[in-house]
Amino acid sequence: MQQSVIEVNHLYKAYQTAAGDFPVLKDVNLQVLAGDYVAIMGPSGSGKSTFMNILGCLDMPTAGNYVLDGYAVATMAADQVAKVRNQTIGFVFQGFNLLARASLLDNVALPLVYAGVSKEARHARASLLLEKVGLSKHMHSHPNQISGGQQQRVAIARALVNQPRLILADEPTGNLDSTTSEEIMAIFDGLNQEGITIVLVTHETDIAEHAKRQVRFLDGRIVQDTGAVASTVIGHDHV
């Protein structure tokens, strides 16, 4: 039986403003099985970014359950959440978010620092991943010396360095031209074929078509899901 990596039930999120609570997510339900490849789409303000932040354990829901890889995130202590971000999830951002002062090698190796890996092992693993994304020649360069597409490859290498089960990508091609976007998406496709679960946010349909499944948000709700897991399948031993 296929294991579910993400399971979200009746999720609500509201921001408190001066004018009262402002709801962003209203009763969101989603199950993502291991090996799935999901594109989340929707207009800006539809709540898809907030949803990604919650999936990435950067934000907490106001109400509802989020179970990630068998663990109820809401009940975790801060240090455990940090560990989940470090080991279970790999993040890829629209703006790459590399450390400008560090070399590409150190950027890729950074998550391993927080995992407590020794220096030699860090560098060995990081250079392996830089090679995988085709940047081993530049490993001692700095992020401002390479192109946007190359920076995003470094970010992907960084996301992969701790061998996560899940890659979360928030508009990974948003800052790239269409050719480079295709190259980046090819990397994601390859990773998914290796068995890594991928959830990405995009508003471009041609990008979303790389995914096996498209989920559309509107006004804080899921309005369309091309690959919803049938309720009969949710018979697993988690929760």
Next chain:
Amino acid sequence: MFSAMLGEAWHAMGANRLRTFLTMLGMVIGVGAVVLMMAIGQGAEASVKRSISAMGSHLFVVLSGPPRMGGARTATGNAPSLNVRDANAIGELYGVVGVAPVTMGKGQVVYASNNWNTDIIGTTAEYMDIRGWGLSAGYPFSTSDTRSATRVALLGKTVVQNLFGEEDDVDPIGKTIRINQRPFVVLGVLDSKGQTLDGRDQDDTIIVPLTTAQRKLFGNQLPGTVRQIMVQAESDNVMSMVEDALNSLLNQRHNIREGADSDFSVRNLTAIANSAAETARTMSLLLGAIASVSLLVGGIGIMNIMLVSVTERTREIGIRMAIGARERDILMQFLLEAIMISIVGCLIGIVIGVTGAVLVSVFTQAEVIVSSASVLIAFSVAASIGVFFGFYPARKAARLNPIEALRYQ
């Protein structure tokens, strides 16, 4: 992981060199000032302490007088009311370990074509022990010299220099000099004692046996009288007891009724010296305290820059949190940076402080002491300042909301 963090802190320091340097400067000046001020203070304290030990420890001096002469009192020491028998009686008191009756005057000293006017001290052999005064050459005189009033003399260094010349080409031991026209054989040369607290040259002196001074140098007003009696107590603890005993013994011996004016006075030399040492110590503390204020200012400078740095690097903090940094990792990163700035600043400050102390001692001849304790104190204070003033900015960084930090432009 810790070494990785140290490396990052070092990198961060190097990222904005001018700013790091200026921040450090506060620490450098603070630590430099503390080290230098403590060196000067401790030097002053040490030189006072040396003056005290040059004088001898646990000392009383009993002076004769003040007598009344038709209603007007004369200076103490003028009327010879004390005598050698008083000194012997004092020697019997419990807690007294040494007694030396002293008479003194001025004398004109001649050797070959040189002459010099100096203080002549007539006393017993015990005087040298009480004052802790040794000889750099020759021998001290003995009790038999005192008994038979032999014409022997111990010369202070200043006297030797004036009579025998600055160079050591003439050995004064065994030479015959004339004091007030009378021949004296030089038995020994006194150790150099330097100046007293009030600047008097203690080496400008000649010591002769008491009886010799009484009978052969200063004539004689009343046989056996002395100007003063030096008394050494056994320890600090018995000082006040000995002082009371001295007063009652001498009142009794001099037939002075209760309530009447004494014809002698007892002075506690150690107390006077201790108060001078206390003053020096207070000054040393005061200097240190003033210098510490600059350390504090340096610490505030570090805090200020760390707050700026946290704000500037908000996005970086967000990235680190997103890839798995725990709160304490972020806290440690910024704390290490603050500590590193203060410790490096402190090391430079110590070098500058020590150099300054050496320069001060070279140019002013004042005594300065750089003790390892003062360096250690400055170092640990600086490190704690790094922790103290680095903690708030570091905690601020650690408590950032990751989403807001990631969105920060």
